[in-house]
Amino acid sequence: MAKAQKPTINDVARLSGVSKKTVSRVINKSPLLNQATREKVEAVIAQLDYVPNPQARALALRRNFLIGLIHDNPNAQMVLNVQEGILDTIRATEFALVVRPVDRHSPTLLDDIRHFIEQQRLYGVMLLPPLSENDELARLCRDLGCTVVRMGSARLDDEAHLVASNDQEAVCEAVEWLAHLGHHRIGFVAGPEGFRSARERELGFIAGMGRAGLTIDPALLTRGNYRFESGKAAGEALLDAENPPSAIFASNDVMAAGVLHAACARGLRVPQDLSIIGFDDTAIAAHIWPPLTTVRWPIRAMARTAALKLIRPETAAREPAFFPSDLVRRASAIEYSGDPTG
Structure with missing residues (x-):
């Protein structure tokens, strides 16, 4: 029994009563078509169960998919x-x-x-x-x-x-929540300079402290590079402060994990002695202990x-x-x- 041949673009053009170029324009989502023609050709494509050849399409578009x-x-x-x-x-x-x-x-x-x-x-x-x-x-x-x-x-x-x-607004709300929990000395680990995300999250921290009526202590501000080791170093620096924070907000989860490591290495209990919040809600947030409170970045x-x-x-x-x-x-x-x- 002979195998049925697959429909071609020529078949679609013939049954639609249009040129092959018009069929190609429909397939490639060209705006240079009226809606009636587009719908007619699409109906024939569906009727024939026609599947365009990706190599041919790429050649016509001068692009790979x-x-x-x-x-x-x-x-x-x-x-x-x-x-x-x-x-x-x-x-x-x-x-x-x-x-x-x-x-x-x-x-x-x-x-x-x-x-x-x-x-x-x-x-x-x-x-x-x-x-x-x-x-x-x-x-x-x-x-x-x-x-x-x-x-x-x-x-x-x-x-x-x-x-x-909306990084800035999200961080602002997280800091306000920490203040609502009674934390007045809140440390902040900023992200790397040159990243808009780092700047937006820093502005959110500043806004949140302001809305909560809290004073920002420069000794409780430090910076990392979104990597674990930088978060660990930042945590150590903040915990070395003369009057250390009761809570730390880190600008991503990986740095927050580093802060957690620094706290545990000093015998501090998280969250009883130090509360920590991260940003991203990546897998690490749920997998470390204790599980990390964080801002979910979708x-x-x-x-x-x-x-x-x-x-x-x-x-x-x-x-x-x-x-x-x-x-x-x-x-x-x-x-x-x-x-x-x-």
Whole structure:
């Protein structure tokens, strides 16, 4: 028995009564079509169960069906969560993911990324912070005909090319909650300079202390680089203060784990002697002991939407650009039981 031949683009064109070029435009989501023609061709495609050839489509578009994830971010868990979010969206599509770490301080950064985009013939690019804050880089992607979506902690672009969180407001609310628990001396571990997320979270800390009517002690402010060792060093510095804090807010979970390590090494009990809050709600937050109170950064949901904006912009127009963070209360932060003036 002869095997039935698969329908071709010529079959779709013949039954639709349009040219092959018109069918191609429908497949490639071209805006240069009226709705009636689009719907007629799509109905025939569905009737024939026609599946476009991805290689032919890529050739016609002069693009491969590749999404590039470009980052210079020391937080490996954050990058992994972004990858998983993108894969959630492109799974069961013809798209694939290519990950490219770069050095944002390199004098050849723009040339390197230009070469990467041109060599891979990328369909779209997702930029992670702090690279996403580089307007010149975003323009380069667009100049190369490559759709770009930028992830950030504040508004960086128009909503069609942006997914962002409300880091400043979320941290402010977390600090107010610590104050409500009776903590007056609150230490803060900032993220690395040059990261908009670090700055937004720092501004949130300042705002939260102000709303709670608390004075910021410069001796209780320190900085890390989003890595565990820097959080450990920051925790040691804060706990060495003449009048140490009863609570510490770290700008990501990995640094918060470092603070926890520093506290436990000194024989301090968390949360009885020291409350700790992180930011991200990555896997480490629930896996360390005690489980970490943290601000949930909806990174996977943001990445899913970013990928949708790259591959299905007409669908993504209904998706949000801004994703609120919320406080996840676990065992690492409790009401302060010491001297309320201390």
